[in-house]
Amino acid sequence: MATEALKLSVYFGERDRSGGRLLADVVLDLFARQRVQESLLVRGIEGFASKHRLLSDRTLTLSEDLPMLAVALDAPARIRAVAEQVRDVSRHGLITLERAQLLDAGDEGDAQHHGDAGGGDGEQALELTIHLGRHGRARGARAYQSAVECLHRHGLACATVQLGLDGTAGGERRRAGFLARNAAVPIAITSVGERSALVGALPELASTLEHPTISLERVQVCKREGVLLAAPEPPPVNMPADACWQKLVVYAGERSRCGRQPLHDALVRRLRRAGAAGGTALRGLWGFEGGRTPYGERFWSLARDVPVQVVLLDTPANMRRWFAIVEEVTAQTGLVTSELVALPGAGG
Numbered sequence: 339m340a341t342e343a344l345k346l347s348v349y350f351g352e353r354d355r356s357g358g359r360l361l362a363d364v365v366l367d368l369f370a371r372q373r374v375q376e377s378l379l380v381r382g383i384e385g386f387a388s389k390h391r392l393l394s395d396r397t398l399t400l401s402e403d404l405p406m407l408a409v410a411l412d413a414p415a416r417i418r419a420v421a422e423q424v425r426d427v428s429r430h431g432l433i434t435l436e437r438a439q440l441l442d443a444g445d446e447g448d449a450q451h452h453g454d455a456g457g458g459d460g461e462q463a464l465e466l467t468i469h470l471g472r473h474g475r476a477r478g479a480r481a482y483q484s485a486v487e488c489l490h491r492h493g494l495a496c497a498t499v500q501l502g503l504d505g506t507a508g509g510e511r512r513r514a515g516f517l518a519r520n521a522a523v524p525i526a527i528t529s530v531g532e533r534s535a536l537v538g539a540l541p542e543l544a545s546t547l548e549h550p551t552i553s554l555e556r557v558q559v560c561k562r563e564g565v566l567l568a569a570p571e572p573p574p575v576n577m578p579a580d581a582c583w584q585k586l587v588v589y590a591g592e593r594s595r596c597g598r599q600p601l602h603d604a605l606v607r608r609l610r611r612a613g614a615a616g617g618t619a620l621r622g623l624w625g626f627e628g629g630r631t632p633y634g635e636r637f638w639s640l641a642r643d644v645p646v647q648v649v650l651l652d653t654p655a656n657m658r659r660w661f662a663i664v665e666e667v668t669a670q671t672g673l674v675t676s677e678l679v680a681l682p683g684a685g686g
Contacts (some may be wrong), residue, residue: 340439343553344417347679348408348424349618349651350431351393352381357427364427365408366504366513372420373509375440376469376551377410378502378524383646384603385618386610387431394603405618407649409526410506411438411469411553421682432616432651434583434679438467438553441540463495463559464536465675466529468543469551471507473521476546484546485527486624486632492539494531495562496589496627496673498645499634500620501525507551525623528647530557530589530675560586561665561674563628569661570676573654582678583615584657586650586664589627590672593643602646605667614660615652622646627673654678 354361362379369377384394385405393405410420417435424433466489474481482499489497504513505524514523531539536554543550558571573582588605596604602619609617622645624634634644652660668674 340441340554342414343411343438343440344414345436345438345553345555346410346417346421346424347434347436348428348431349387349616350406350408350428351387351403352406353403354428354430356429361428361430362406362408362504365424366511368420368423368427369408369410369506370511372416372423374410374416374420374506375412375509376524377408377506378469378500378526379504380407380409380500380620381405381503382407382618383621384606385616386606387616390610390613392607392610407618407620411440411467411551418682425682433682434585434651435682436555436677436679438555441552441554462532463530463557463675464533465555465557466494466531466536467553467555468527468547469507470525470527470547471512471522472501472525474548476548481547482525482527483624483632485543485550486626488539488542488546489527489529489531490626490632492531492542493535494529494539495559496625496645497527497529497632498589498622498625498647499525499527501623527625530559530673555677557675557677559673560661560676561668561672563672564668564670566665570654570657572658573678579653579655580681582654582680583651584654585677585679586657586661587675588648588650588664588668588672589675590646590648590668591627591630591633591643592621592646594646594671596667596669601667601672602648605648605664608663608667609650609660612660612663614650615656616650618649620647620649628671651679
């Protein structure tokens with residue numbers, strides 16, 4: 339059975355503070371105090387925000403203040419209340435809201451009848467997110483690896499596993515410790531695919547994973563493996579100009595290139611120079627995109643090769659300009675999705 343939900347995303351810097359404390363701790367304390375069903379704190383590897391200061395793990399100086407993303411998922415009333423509290427404690431970064439559905443993994447009918455995604459000439463797709471514990475097991479392997487294998491086998495376009503530093507699961511705080519095993523610290527698997535592929539994967543996910551929390555969102559696929567499908571769909575004509583922003587997500591591998599640069603690095607730096615409002619690159623733990631088989635962090639690997647997501651946010655009018663840069667950087671590879679996100683207090 340599907341139930342309506344909202345996803346809250348908070349973008350800020352690692353060194354941002356509120357009331358003398360790190361903003362990350364303050365925000366996650368709010369999530370825990372309100373017993374948010376699922377939440378996750380992720381550290382980015384590169385990015386910029388409204389002040390256009392570059393944050394990156396590529397040099398020691400810039401890596402002292404990396405971008406952070408805190409995500410919370412729950413019923414609309416709870417998330418709206420938490421969003422207002424986050425606005426009260428944060429004077430930095432950006433807060434967005436996205437409509438979602440919480441789904442019973444065993445009920446593929448809810449995915450089958452989920453409304454059309456995207457629009458225009460873009461490929462109809464759904465974004466599926468699975469919340470799990472870090473060290474859960476399934477079929478003799480890590481649970482997240484088994485889930486990614488399932489998604490790949492059923493023909494989804496991409497999947498990325500994000501490792502959390504902190505968060506909540508079932509309303510309980512799950513914070514990573516330096517010397518702890520951290521088995522219950524949350525991870526999130528984000529995947530994009532056609533509805534038919536998701537319908538086929540859900541029963542297997544239900545039988546493989548132990549009590550997963552699964553959510554669905556509509557997205558528009560704008561580009562796949564160098565092929566342009568559509569420009570990002572604009573907001574409805576009756577929507578106030580300040581009620582929403584456009585969110586683009588580019589899925590690629592850390593070794594994907596734009597010329598001699600890593601694709602994610604080229605995209606973040608070019609958009610920053612052009613004056614875009616914000617961009618955050620997030621390194622995954624495991625996943626796939628395009629025709630690649632699942633890959634990621636391996637203990638014995640000498641050279642790292644992991645999935646990367648680049649999240650771009652700006653007004654829909656501005657995003658139409660920045661999309662030309664996205665097109666050029668992803669000329670050979672990558673999956674690009676688009677969706678409209680609400681701003682709390684501005685029609686969200």
